[in-house]
Amino acid sequence: MRYLVLLLIVLAAASVYAVTRFRNSRNVQKRKNNVIPLDAHRRARQHSEEQPCSSCKKKNGKLIFYAQDDGTVTGLCKDCRDKARKRDMLPL
Numbered sequence: 001m002r003y004l005v006l007l008l009i010v011l012a013a014a015s016v017y018a019v020t021r022f023r024n025s026r027n028v029q030k031r032k033n034n035v036i037p038l039d040a041h042r043r044a045r046q047h048s049e050e051q052p053c054s055s056c057k058k059k060n061g062k063l064i065f066y067a068q069d070d071g072t073v074t075g076l077c078k079d080c081r082d083k084a085r086k087r088d089m090l091p092l
């Protein structure tokens with residue numbers, strides 16, 4: 001009888017261990033999934049810094065994106081940003 005109780009305890013411990021391991025592996029997968037969009041986002045940001053300005057066509061550092069009245073989006077450099085503000089364009 002004592003042996004049976006011991007066996008039950010061992011089985012319970014083993015199942016708890018299995019469940020926590022399963023949860024941990026799922027958490028790791030979740031964390032990995034979170035990292036990938038962040039990397040993609042960072043790459044997209046780096047890419048936006050290499051894009052030329054829509055107005056003056058110069059690669060003038062980081063672009064700020066504005067929505068135009070017709071619904072199109074333009075990326076403008078620092079120099080062209082003031083012009084966009086005067087035209088009441090909204091930064092995205």
Ligand SMILES: [Zn+2]
Nearest residue numbers: 053056077080
């Ligand atoms: Zn510009």
